[in-house]
Amino acid sequence: MRADRHRMKAAVWYGARDVRIAEVDVPTPGRGEVLIEVAYCGICGSDLHEYADGPHAIPVVEPHPASGATAPLILGHEFCGTVAALGPSVVGLTIGDRVAVEPNYRCGTCPRCRAGEYNICRHFGFAGLMGHGGMAEYAAIPAYMAHRLPEAVSLEQAALFEPASVALHALRRAGTTPETVTVVGLGPVGLLTVRLAAERKVRRIVAVDVSPDRLHRAARLGATDLVDAGLEEGAGARIRELTGGEGVDVAFEAVGSESALRTCLAATRRGGRVVLVGLAREVSLDAFALVNNEQSIVASVGYRDTYPELIRLVAERGLDLTPVVTSTIALDALIPHGFDALLGGPGDQVKILVDPAAHRDRFDHLAPYAASAGMAKHASSGRGRGC
Structure with missing residues (x-):
């Protein structure tokens, strides 16, 4: 004592x-x-x-x-x-x-x-x-x-619940539930974004990372496609190939780097949205392509009013x-x-x-x-x- x-x-x-x-x-x-x-x-x-x-x-x-x-x-x-x-x-x-x-x-x-x-x-x-x-x-x-x-x-x-709230708020910032998404960066928030997207019945979830272990973990959490971020032709090009050249509706940047943002933009369809979840400082991008593709970039910070939904999902729907x-x-x-x-x-x-x-x-x-x-x-x- x-x-x-x-x-x-x-x-x-x-x-x-x-x-x-x-x-x-x-x-x-x-x-x-x-x-x-x-x-x-x-x-x-x-x-x-x-x-x-x-x-x-x-x-x-x-x-x-x-x-x-x-x-x-x-x-x-x-x-x-x-x-x-x-x-x-x-x-x-x-x-x-x-x-x-x-x-x-x-x-x-x-x-x-x-x-x-x-x-x-x-x-x-x-x-x-x-x-x-x-x-x-x-x-x-x-x-x-x-x-x-x-x-x-x-x-x-x-x-x-705290990192899951970051993921849930990011999904809400995506707007209406998309048909197809990509998650670039499979740390805890990226993996939980995959899990919550699967819970929302998103049809195609493309997970992107350099780690085979994290890619396999994403598959167990509901990712439908796995892409190595280090592909020579570029992960964005591979994601477009997987989606018939169209690109995904929404891409979640969960790394906090310029290269991850570029992958997200390359993977997103015309009129699609990129949600910034990772914390980066200065980045550069092709604004001409952004305007011509009418893509939007939104930021997501923290969360609000997420805990009641997570409690309900775990208690009533068995979310793990x-x-x-x-x-x-x-x-x-x-x-x-x-x-x-x-x-x-x-x-x-x-x-x-x-x-x-x-x-x-x-x-x-x-x-x-x-x-x-x-x-x-x-x-x-x-x-x-x-x-």
């Missing part, structure tokens, strides 16, 4: 290549906040960028306007868990509720929030990037981020998101078996989940704190994975 019963382990970002598994205070939920006992937290590409050569989104000088936080900062925005304590003024949630966390901050008052477009709020940001997140044993978040889960939805599924998970690791293994494995490993990892309670009894060391914080019910409830 640990001597300090008010402490927890967390992955704290101090700078590029300086993420420390540290002992920090268990946060106390403030007004309108809930304390979440974290079950799983996925490693996102954004986390990798911050670790490798950040800061990119992490505030280091001025506090983020929504969170008030600056570095050092607890990473992790793809998380879920169980409500462990309630701050003042929280309604609609109870201790012991299993929840998926929709981690984007919103002010609720700017023009975009008032229009319901809270994913492009003036103070846009994510817990775990612009505020303290869920790569820890506990996390305090605004209550509006917590979505209660029905018994039919496991926490393993809920751990994938977990095939994208390749490993689950302990928090202590985050750097060597998480970040470094994804950045420089053999390429066989796709989505790695972190289990902050791995190899330990999470309730034993916090039971006295639980009683003092009104968490006695939670402390005796077991891990609550709901599998």
Whole structure:
């Protein structure tokens, strides 16, 4: 049993290549906040960028306007868990509720929030990037981020709702459900785009990547055609060949590179649409061809109003998101078996989940704190994975 019963382990970002598994205070939920006992937290590409050569989104000088936080900062925005304590003024949630966390901050008052477009709020940001997140044993978040889960939805599924929301929002940005699509880039978001397109009964789904393993994984998730991105004649030309010279209705760029965008444009039919999901900086393109083909390019950032649909799809239609998970690791293994494995490993990892309670009894060391914080019910409830 640990001597300090008010402490927890967390992955704290101090700078590029300086993420420390540290002992920090268990946060106390403030007004309108809930304390979440974290079950799983996925490693996102954004986390990798911050670790490798950040800061990119992490505030280091001025506090983020929504969170008030600056570095050092607890990473992790793809998380879920169980409500462990309630701050003042929280309604609609109870201790012991299993929840998926929709981690984007919103002010609720700017023009975009008032229009319901809270994913492009003036103070846009994510817990775990612009505020303290869920790569820890506990996390305090605004209550509006917590979505209660029905018994039919496991926490393993809920751990994938954040990247699945990125994919679902991108599909919505495509407009009406297309007949044919291509997905260029088969990271977690690309693979989940394939899975959700298949769930929407898209007739032809062409998956593009350089990795044979990821291409085969896409086939298991519903891709009808697989294309090697490194083809000498070009992946775009191969996709046109597969579609009888027409091209697909919609292409999803899920890499964040100029070459991937060019592949998408080459693969898309006249009058078709390219949805930018990957994060690229400057790119160049043939605007003359874009106009002559009357193609459109739209951007997709984050998500809004996606969690209720994902909960319904999993609970009522049996949607399974977990095939994208390749490993689950302990928090202590985050750097060597998480970040470094994804950045420089053999390429066989796709989505790695972190289990902050791995190899330990999470309730034993916090039971006295639980009683003092009104968490006695939670402390005796077991891990609550709901599998």
